Amino acid sequence: MAKRTKETRRPPAKIADVARLAGVSVATVSRTLARPAVVSEDTRNRVLAAVRDTSYTPNISARNLRVRKTMVVLVAVPDIANPFFAEILQGIDDTLSAAGYGLVIANLAGPPEKEARYVDLVCAGQADGVLLLCGHVMRSRDRDLRDAHVPLVGACEYIPGASFPQICIDNVGAAREAVRHLIKLGHTSIAYLSGPQSTILERQRLEGYRQALKEAGIAAVDGLIMPGDFTFRTGVEAGRALLALSPEVRPTALFAANDEMAIGLIKTVHAGGLRVPRDLSVVGFDGIPYADYCEPTLTTIVQPRRELGASAAAELIALMTTEKSAVRKDIELPAKLALRDSTCPPSTRST
Amino acid sequence: MAKRTKETRRPPAKIADVARLAGVSVATVSRTLARPAVVSEDTRNRVLAAVRDTSYTPNISARNLRVRKTMVVLVAVPDIANPFFAEILQGIDDTLSAAGYGLVIANLAGPPEKEARYVDLVCAGQADGVLLLCGHVMRSRDRDLRDAHVPLVGACEYIPGASFPQICIDNVGAAREAVRHLIKLGHTSIAYLSGPQSTILERQRLEGYRQALKEAGIAAVDGLIMPGDFTFRTGVEAGRALLALSPEVRPTALFAANDEMAIGLIKTVHAGGLRVPRDLSVVGFDGIPYADYCEPTLTTIVQPRRELGASAAAELIALMTTEKSAVRKDIELPAKLALRDSTCPPSTRST
């Protein structure tokens, strides 16, 4: 169909082909490419011309075998279909690929044996480093990622007790800020829609909620803490639970541990006749793109997703390219409250 | 911190270590692993035990160098942050990783030189195959992906005239079905919100729109075709344009070339006082998760995203593992209309 460029078959040129054409040894070709300054100008020109004429590109498998590097990093993500991670991955990809690294995405959603396979892969030396977005150090039946002796960096979900750098936001502080915002608007009956109990993110955001209430002298009410697991579905369920409450005991505001649940909840209470924010103010967490599309737009904590990914990647590159092993160094990136349309002062009716 | 497993340093075992421990040659170890049936039971047991004792895993760079394969496939995606692709990637990842392939994601969003880098990478033999979700055969300044002589498979966005298999849905037919649905409800003034002119997806969906009108004997009105580019923003703009129209000339229904624009449009016309679907019925295209979360939920064509990815990956694997070069074979997967809350008969008022 489309026009092909010149020579149509022929296997890719190897370094020996270039050397022959340039009339030098393969060692010289290799050196010219690695450190051009070290060869004479004349040689350099001949080699470079030969490289061009043969469209030579080094075989990476061979180079990697030789220098015992792979130039790939493994990125473990809990769920690639979750929009929250898409932009993080973008930040990672930008930084990593600019530095010549390829990235293999280990999507942990799905059968648990996948995790083990990836651990084995890294232990077998198939990656130079690992980026952990999944909140735990991956393991297989009898091995741990640490047995691979490659640099590790964590991001997003803090891994307690880890001995490698981690890039996170201040979840406690951000959650506290979210709830303070509601309190400042005049709310005193504020519910909390939880994330999955197993994650540290949940514990941190709950802690922030508690702190904000406490410092405002508002008593925490256990009944106002609603179960959730970060999914839209549990947001819907919480919405139903709220609708089932009589108006006198219903909270006037709610802080959700993530946006997806907040959106599910808003949709549900809307359908049930409550108005957001008039009857119920809602604050989310994450700042996913959709939080700015929904109706009403969601007041939320927006995480610097791209920067989180980029910093984590940069940190890992530093670790992979220097001798000094893991100068443990956590980085905390700022997350900020985006004021939008889902919050307002409580309606006087219930005050 | 955490407890390490036994021997803490020592480089990973190589095949020679296993051979020594088992008292056989490296050839035998290699064979035992590749085709266990071919060695004697006694040998096999000794080798396997040694493999276990040394926690041996083959070095893939070395193997690849030897067999001249990379076991990686490149997946070119227009924009990794677009939720539409997330589930496609998941289908691809499931299939590919089950077959032992790693996947390198070429995110084409961003500087155009990235595309060239990826082309060079493939031409240099760094991938065994390429999955094109981007609607065109990637190219660098002087090369084309076809020069790499590796199998190619296209998916989602049909590439006209390509000589490799492609996995798509019937965009024309699906768009026609979407518009027929509106016609069946009684609408006769139906607008179309376009995608980017450069894509074949746009041309196909527009064609489906035209066909449906034509077969119903409804005259196509140029003024009802609104510009868009698949982004939320252009949906918002189209919404504003609609609001600016006087009620007599305003269409009673609209078919958007994708969900994101449909959602932006709905949000905008809502804010402007129109009710969806009562004043305006809207049908989208794609079936992204959010289409089922928004308010009202969006009637849309849902694409079998996971299956699209899985079939494309399966097709590529077939190509990579057999001699027969590209038995050109397109696959069309079914997309179906999901009836939800954004459509209803036109209100009598304007009829």
Add this chain to the structure above:
DNA sequence: CTGAAAGCGCTTACAG
């Protein structure tokens, strides 16, 4: 500044 040679860790004819 340059070349000859070893070696990275594997697989696979080829003999036996």
Add this chain to the structure above:
DNA sequence: CTGAAAGCGCTTACAG
């Protein structure tokens, strides 16, 4: 059924 040996395509001391 098994082993010795060549070779995949590179890089890097080591000499010169």
